[in-house]
Amino acid sequence: MAYSNEDVLNKATEVAKSLEELEEVQTFKALKARLDQNQKVKDKISAIKQLQKQAVNLQAYGKTNAVKALDVEIDQIQAEIDQLPIVEEFKSNQVVVNDILKQMIASIDHQVNRVPE
Known part of the structure; x- marks a missing residue:
């Protein structure tokens, strides 16, 4: 039996709905x-984003040591997030x-x- 693209896509939608119910x-x-919705996670992610922006600006000015320090701080915050x-x-x-x-x-x-x- 041959199936059309539409048949296969319909079946894929069915499978997706079944997966959603797992x-x-x-x-x-x-x-x-x-x-x-976790405010603690939101705050930490916001802090990381701010530090990343600072790192980009510092990198543009060739401040590699300052960028490295920010990378360490970002990694520490990420570790805190990962431990929640x-x-x-x-x-x-x-x-x-x-x-x-x-x-x-x-x-x-x-x-x-x-x-x-």
């Missing part, structure tokens, strides 16, 4: 929403969701590239 994806979305329980939980769940997507892509790749007998 517990792991629901958890991922809930964690992302909590993370997006909500961030750790989000990253862990993100790995699970990415694995599901990789498995799905590998399955599609296998079907598309298999040689008929």
Whole structure:
């Protein structure tokens, strides 16, 4: 049986909706929403962005030592963010969701590239 592009795209939409209903994806979305609303994370990200802007300006003036110092400060703030329980939980769940997507892509790749007998 031959399928049209539209048939395949419709099926892809169905699969996407099914994925969205997985517990792991629901958890991922809930964690992302909590993370997006976390003021502590927002403040730290804002601080990083400010430091990055300063680093760009200093780099334009050839102030490499000052840029290195800002890079260290940025790395410290990023480490603080990464240690927050909500961030750790989000990253862990993100790995699970990415694995599901990789498995799905590998399955599609296998079907598309298999040689008929």
